[in-house]
Amino acid sequence: MKASTIDPNGNADARERILIAAESLFAQKGVEKTSTREITAQAAVNVASVNYYFRSKEALAEEIFARLAERAMNMRLADLSAYMQAAESKGEPVRLEALIACFVRPYFEPTKTGQLFARFILQHRLQPSAMTKRVYDQYLDPFALEFIDALCRTDPHVPRAEWIWRYTLMIGTVVLAVTDTTADNRLATLSKGMADAARSDELKRNLTGFLCAALSGKRAS
Known part of the structure; x- marks a missing residue:
């Protein structure tokens, strides 16, 4: 750049x-x-x-995606490093809840650019391109590998391949939740306003709680 x-x-x-x-x-x-x-x-x-x-506007969009990915990676790595060092110094086990809080934070701070970041990731899933792959190779994949290492430490009895599955499914859950936050989002429609993904604090709290339960649960037989 x-x-x-x-x-x-x-x-x-x-x-x-x-x-x-x-x-x-x-x-x-x-x-x-x-x-x-x-x-x-x-x-x-x-x-x-x-x-x-x-x-071109497409190349500009790539640089924006790269900036958002770099910002998210730096935020997450700083949080992850600080947490892991603190847990190690205190002799405490690595807690899944703390790792998930680290992962979801860039989607909510700030909310608008977090939603844009999620839309770029969804674009890569639906229509991968050389542009999105470059951003993944430089920023998102290196972080993913480090984060998966941390996940493995929360429960060493779970095979690494299983944690990779859980990590990948977590991303899908987060991206779909964060990209549907318009005033007429499906959650608000189904609940007639009792639950609303447009309320970012509510979305963050429920998303984090769901991910903690889903990632810590036993695999279905």
Whole structure:
């Protein structure tokens, strides 16, 4: 990624303004429904700037996905490292609940960009491309391997292959839950408003509780 510069007044340069505007608009409207003109207008740059700095809107989307993936990876690794060191120093077992809290945090802090991150992951699952694979190879797969190592420590009697299954199914659960948070989300529709995925605290609490129960449960025979 090209380094950004800051002018004497403290304003990010044109390239960084485009990235900030694109991330915000993609989070609000989605990549497909956001036009290049909307991005450049919000970034206060000319229309040709996207092609100049990124070659295309698709390449810009890749950089946004990479930024979100890097942000999530750094947040998770920092949390994971701090927790594992604390548990080891106290002689405590590695708790599944703490690992799941570490995993889901980037989807909720902040919520809007967390939802955008989830949509990029869903896009990779539905329509994998060279772009999404590059982001996985650089950011998501290295973290996954380290996280699976930590999961294995919560219950060494569970085979590693089984933890990989559980990890992969956890991702599917999280992504589907986090990407359905509109005002008319299915949860709110089915429950007539008693439960609502648009209420992020409620979603996070119930999602975390479900994952803890699902990942710690015995495999069905």
